[in-house]
Amino acid sequence: MKLFKSVTAIAMSLTMVMGLAACGGGSATPDEPAEQGGEATGDGDVKTYKIATDTTFAPFEFATENGDFVGIDIDILNAIAEDQGFEVDLQVLGFNAALQAVDAGQADGMIAGMSITEDRKQRYDFSEPYYDSAVVMAVSADNEDIKSYADLEGKNVAVKVGTEGYTFAESIKDEYNFNMVVFDDSNSMYQDVTVGNSVACFEDYPVVAYGIQQGLALRVHDQQEAGNSYGFAVAKGKNAELLEKFNTGLENIRESGKYQEIVDSYTK
Numbered sequence: 001m002k003l004f005k006s007v008t009a010i011a012m013s014l015t016m017v018m019g020l021a022a023c024g025g026g027s028a029t030p031d032e033p034a035e036q037g038g039e040a041t042g043d044g045d046v047k048t049y050k051i052a053t054d055t056t057f058a059p060f061e062f063a064t065e066n067g068d069f070v071g072i073d074i075d076i077l078n079a080i081a082e083d084q085g086f087e088v089d090l091q092v093l094g095f096n097a098a099l100q101a102v103d104a105g106q107a108d109g110m111i112a113g114m115s116i117t118e119d120r121k122q123r124y125d126f127s128e129p130y131y132d133s134a135v136v137m138a139v140s141a142d143n144e145d146i147k148s149y150a151d152l153e154g155k156n157v158a159v160k161v162g163t164e165g166y167t168f169a170e171s172i173k174d175e176y177n178f179n180m181v182v183f184d185d186s187n188s189m190y191q192d193v194t195v196g197n198s199v200a201c202f203e204d205y206p207v208v209a210y211g212i213q214q215g216l217a218l219r220v221h222d223q224q225e226a227g228n229s230y231g232f233a234v235a236k237g238k239n240a241e242l243l244e245k246f247n248t249g250l251e252n253i254r255e256s257g258k259y260q261e262i263v264d265s266y267t268k
């Protein structure tokens with residue numbers, strides 16, 4: 001859960017999981033402001049919305065071997081767009097850059113495993129929640145020493161900037177007396193644990209669990225911490241029409257079973 005929060009054969013496998021160098025959909029830069037409310041394409045007045053997203057947050061957004069950008073977030077967005085009759089111009093920017101693009105009016109909205117928090121509600125309008133997650137601690141697959149938070153004392157713990165894992169780690173670091181090592185991407189965070197520079201990391205459960213299924217050499221601690229719900233976001237007071245379309249489309253794909261089909265395809 002993000003808070004200001006997933007090409008050799010093995011490397012590509014990991015990229016698909018945790019975003020080890022996700023590059024699908026092309027590298028976009030927020031260089032031109034998007035017209036609020038999207039831009040009509042001229043094809044029957046179908047609107048195209050610029051939607052910003054992260055690059056490395058599998059299974060919510062990541063690149064396939066063919067360079068296609070997919071994931072729970074992307075597939076839900078595309079299903080809603082189809083249901084509501086609009087087009088998506090996906091801006092693959094990274095989480096912090098996506099926030100900045102929305103703030104600057106260079107993107108109409110963003111979907112990037114973004115947790116709905118009271119602080120963020122001051123700056124963004126959110127959709128109805130589309131996913132609930134949890135934070136877990138993960139250690140190297142061969143690490144038998146870290147069995148609880150108490151075992152983190154005096155050691156390094158890796159976290160990704162802007163994530164709920166970061167916030168949770170920060171909330172307990174003084175109690176358990178560990179050092180936080182902060183990274184900008186999941187790949188670097190995971191590598192720091194697997195090579196032994198950090199003894200653990202805190203991450204969203206579906207993200208790290210999906211990575212482990214795909215070969216990431218980590219294992220998850222049993223304890224899970226309650227996290228926030230994910231939401232689609234637009235700038236405060238902007239793009240109400242887009243937000244309404246997202247909510248209506250989300251309700252429709254839940255009712256049709258399409259939503260559960262998408263989630264199950266990445267988590268089962």
